[in-house]
Amino acid sequence: MPPKSQQRPMAKPENTIATLKRIFTYMYGFRIQFVFVVIGITLSSGAGIAGNYLLKPIIDNIEEALKTGSWKYSRFISLLVVMAVIYAVGAASSLFYQRMMMKISTTTLMRIRNDLFCKMEMLPVRFFDKHTHGELMSLYTNDTDAIREMLSNSIAQFIGSAVTIVGVFTMMIIYSWRLTILVIAMLFVIFRVIGFVGSRSSKGFIAQQKALGTVNGYIEEMIDGQKVVKVFCHEEKADEEFDALNEELCEAATHAHTFANILMPIMNNLSYIHYAATAIIGGIFAVKGVGGMTVGTVVSYLQFTRSFSMPITQVSQQLNSVLTALAGAERIFRVIDEEPEADEGYVTLVNADIAADGTITETDRRTGRWAWKHPHKADGTVTYKEVRGNVEFDDVVFGYEPDKTVLNGISLYAKPGQKIAFVGSTGAGKTTIINLINRFYDVPEGKIRYDGININKIKKDDLRRSQSIVLQDTHLFTGTVMENIRYGRLDATDEEVYAAARLANADSFIKHLENGYETMLTADGANLSQGQRQLLAIARAAVADPPVLILDEATSSIDTRTEALIEKGMDSLMEGRTVFVIAHRLSTVRNSHAIMVLEHGRIIERGDHKDLIALHGKYYQLYTGMFELS
C-alpha cells in the first residue's frame, strides 16, 4: 500500500464563484425548495429585526403614558399582538427552512459522493498510481464533511446574516443617519481587526495542518510496522521521536487556536464600546433634540447596535469554514473532471451458439462459447468471430512515464489453449505485459490483437470479461466467502461456487471456517492467511470461466505441496484456455508451452522448458539457482 499521508495543504479555493455555482448544480430538483429556503431565512431574520423595530413604538407608548398620564392600552396590546405574530412567523419559518435545507443538503451530499465514486470507478489505473489512498479517502471524509458543514450551516448563516445586516443598517439609517456615521467608522475598525486576526489565524492553521500531517504520517508508519517495532524493542525510541513531533504540533495548534478564539471576545467588546459611544452621542442628540431624536429612538437604536455586530462576527467565523469547503469541493471536482478510461471500443462479447459448420448465432443463454460481435460501420453489417484466445503483440513499446520505456518492441503470439509464461527480475516488464492485455494501460506504439481484432476496438468491459485474472496482491471484499468467490460471475449458482472452490482446493479450509461459505470476511481478509486468500482469488477467477486466464504470481504464497495439490485443478482450469503465467517459482512455469525470459523490457529468450535449458542461457542460470530473481 502506498504511504497515506494526510499532509494536505489548506489551499485556498482558486475559483470561488465557479465552484460555488457548481455545488449549486447538485441541488437540481430543489430549485423551488431552495427559493423557499431563502424566503424562510429572510423571514426568520426579518422577524428578529421587525421585533426590534416594534420595541420603539412600544417603549414610546409607555413613555407617552408616563408623560401624559393616559395610556393608549389598546394600541399597546395591538402592538404586542403584532409582535407576537411576527415572532411566531419567524420561529415557524426557521423550523421550516432548516428542515428543508437539511433535506437539500443531505441529498446534495449524496449526489456528490455518488458522482465522485462513479467517476473514481471509471478512472484509469494510472490515476491510482499517482494518488495515494489517503489522499483519495480524504475527498470522501474531510472534504465532503467540509461541504456538509457549509451546506447545513454556513449558507443559512450567510444569508441570514446578510439579511440582518442589510435590514438593521437600513433601519439605522431610517432612525438616524447621524448615528449611522458612527456605525460606518465602527465597521472600518471591525474589518481591520478581522483582517489582522484572521490572517494570523489562517497562517497558524496552515502550520498546524502541516504539523498534523507529519504527526499522522509518523503514527501511520509506526502502527503499520508495529510488529517490527516490537521485535526490535524499538518502543522507547519511537516514543521519543513521536514526542518531539507531537510537541511541534501542539505549539502550532495552540498558536492557531489562540487567534481563532480571540476573535469572538474582540468583536463582542467592540460592540459594547460602540454601544457606549452611541449611547453618549445619542443621549446628547436626544437631550438636545437634534434631528427630532426621542428617547425611544435611542433605545431602539442601541438595540440595533447589538444586533448589528452579531452577524458580522458570525460571518467572519463562517468565512474560514466556507473557504475550507470550497477548497475541498475544488479537489473533489478536479477528480470528477479527470479524463475517464478511454473506451472507444465497439466490438462486444456475446454468448454464442456455434453450429457444426462454424456458423455463429448470438444467444442470451450461457453456452460456454463466446463470440466477438463486430459491427462494421462502413456497410452496417455485423460479423461474429469466435472467441478463442489468440493474443498477439506486435512490436509493442510502452512506459508508465512518457520518457521511461518499460517494454521495448515486444512481439509475441499466444495460440488458443497455450500456456505462456513470463520469467524475469522485478522491473523486467512481466506484470506490464499483463496490464496491457486487459488494457489497464493503453499502448502508444505497436499493436495488440485479440483473435485478430485490435484490442482498442473491443469494449473494455467485454475485453476484461473475456479474461480472468489472479493478481499478485489478493484483494477480497467485505462480504461472505460465497460473495467473494461469486464476484467472478454474479449469476453463478451455489453449486458453481462450490465447484470453483474445490477446483482451487479452497473448499476444505472454507468448510473449517466458523460459518463455512457464509463466513464474513473483513476488507483485507485479515482473518485468512495469505495463502488462503490466494486460493480464494483462484476460485474467484475459476468461477468466471473465461477463455483467457492470467495468473500473476497467483501461487506465490501457497506452499509447494498445496500448489502440487491444486495443480490438477489448475490444469483442468487451464485446459482449452489461453493462459498467461508469471511466477517466481520456476516449478510453476515449467510445463508451459512457451516461456519468455524478460530483461529490461525485452524478450531475451523464448522457448519451452527443454529448449531453454538446452540453450544454457539466462533461464538455465535462473533454474539452476545461479542467478537471483528479485
Next chain:
Amino acid sequence: MTTEDIDVKIVDRYFYKKRGMQMYGTILSHIGKYKKEAILSPVTIIGEVAMEVLIPMVMGKIIDNGIRRGDIGYVVKMGIVMVFMAACSLCFGALAARFSAVAAMGFAKNLRSSLFRRVQSFSFANVDKFSTASLTTRLTTDVTNIQNAFMMFVRMAFRSPIMLACATIMAVKQNARLSLVFLFAIPALGFAVFFIISKAHPRFEKMLRQYDSMNGRIQENLIGIRVVKAFAREDYEKKRFEENTDSVRLAQFAAEKLVILNMPIMQLVMYASIVAILFFGGRMAVDGGIGTGELSSFIMYVGQILMSLMMLSMLFIMFVVSRASLQRVYEVLCEEPAIKDPEDGNVSAEDGSVRFENVSFSYFDDMNNLVLDRIDLDIKSGETIGIIGGTGSSKTSLVQLIPRLYDATAGRVIVGGHDVREYALGTLRNQVAMVLQKNVLFSGTIRDNLRWGDENATDEEIIDACKSACAHDFIMGFPNGYDTDLGQGGVNVSGGQKQRLCIARALLKKPRIIILDDSTSAVDTATDSSIRKAFREKLADTTTIIIAQRISSVMDADRIIVMDGGRITDTGTHESLLQTSEIYREVYDSQQKGADE
C-alpha cells in the same frame, strides 16, 4: 473501520454504559500539566461573563438615569465606565482564548502521546484485535475530534452555566416579579433540549456506523481497484455504493432533523418571553414599577439566559457526536497489553537453547480452536533447525512464541534455561532476533534502518552484518550506498533486497537465537545458500531457526521439523526425512520435478 470493530463496540456497549463516567474521567485525566490553563480558562471566562452581565445593567442606567433625564454628564460618565468594563472583558476574553487553546492543545498532545505509548506496549494479540487501520484512525481522526470537543467544552461548559446564573441573578435583582417569566421559559427550554438529546443520541450512533461502512466500501475499492476493473464490476460496485450513500443520507437526516429543532424552539421560547415581559413590564412601567431602560436591559438578559441554555444544548449535542470517538479512544486506553513485563524479570539467557514443553496455542485463547497442539520440542544451543510445512500448518505460530510475541495457551516455552514469562521483554527480545514474514522498513536511510538492530553499531559492524546477509554488494550499488533514503515503506528496493536488509538488521542485534520466517523467499537459491553459508561460519554459536518453502533452504540444517495441522509430524535430517516422512518427500518431489532433466 472493519466489521470486527463494530463487533467490539457492540460487545462493549454494556460495559461502557456502566463505566461511562470512568471513561470521561480517564480521558480528562490527560490534561496533566495543563491543569493550570484548564482551570484558569474558566476563571478568566467568569471575569468575562461577569462584565458581560454587568454591562446591560449599565446600559439600562444610561437610558433611565441619563438619557431620559437629559443628564449628559451621567451618560458620559457611565459610557466611560462601560468602555472600561468592555476593556476588562476583552482582557479576560483574550486570556481565556489563550488559556483554552493551550489547555485543549496540550490535552490533545498528552492524549495522543498516551495513546501512542499504549499502542507501543501492545502485544501482537492486541494489534490483531484492533487491526492497524483502525488503530491509525483512532490516533488521528478520533483524537482531533476529541480535541475540538474539549476546547469547546473548556470555553462553553463554564461560560454558559455562569452566564445563565449571573444573568438570572441580575434579572431577578432588577425585577423579581418580571423574572417569574423565566419560571416558565427555562423549564420549557430545558425539557425540549433534554428531549432532543435523548432522542438524537442513538440516531447519531447509527449515522456514524453508516459512515463507517461507507468509508469501508471506499477503502476497499481503492485498494482493490484492479480487481474491480479486471472483473468489470464497476457498475456493481457503484450500485452497492449508492446503497451506502442512501443509508448515510437517511441516517443523517434522521439524526439532524432532531438537532435542528433546537434553534426554532429556542427562538419560540425567547420570543414568547419577550412578548410576555413587554406585556407585564409595560403595565409595571406605566404604574412606575420599572424604568423603560430597565425594561430593555431586562430583555437583553432574556437573550443572555436563553442563549446560554442554547449553548449548553449545543454542547450536549457535540458530546453525543464526539462520544463515538471518545469510546474508540477509550477502548485503546483500556486495552491491557496481553503480554506484560514480569515484575521481577531479571533473569538472562544462559545459552541459546529453546524448549517447548507440551505447548498448545490458540489465537483466541480457546482450547477448542488450537493452531498448535501439544508441541514438544528441544532445540540445543547453536543448533540449526529447519521447519517445513504447508500453508496453515502453524510454522509461524510456533516460532512467534519464542520471543514471546504471543503467550502459549497451555504448556511452557523455555528459552536459555528460563520460562519466557520470567524474562523482561526487552532482555528476551534482545536475545531472540526474528525476521518477520511480512517485514517493514521505515523511512530514513538504509543505515538508519539497520541501526534498529543496534543503535550504537559501528560502520564496520554494519558492513559485516550486510555482508553476512549478502546485502553489502547491492547497497554499494546505490549511488548513496548506506545513506540511500528508503522513503516510507522502503519503496526503492526489490523484495529480495528488502528481505536481505531485514536479515542484516536482525543480525546486528547479535542475538543468541535467530529466527528466519520465510525470509529468503524472494532471494534466489544461490544467494540463499551463501547467506546460509555465512550463518554457518559466523554464527556457529547462534541457534538458527529457518522456516522455508524451499527444501533447498533447509536441507543442510542439523535437524528439520515437518509440521502439519499444528503438530510436528516428523523430525530428522534431510536424508532421514526423505525415507521416513511422506509429507517431506511430497514437498521435495514437488520441487524437484523436472529439475533433473
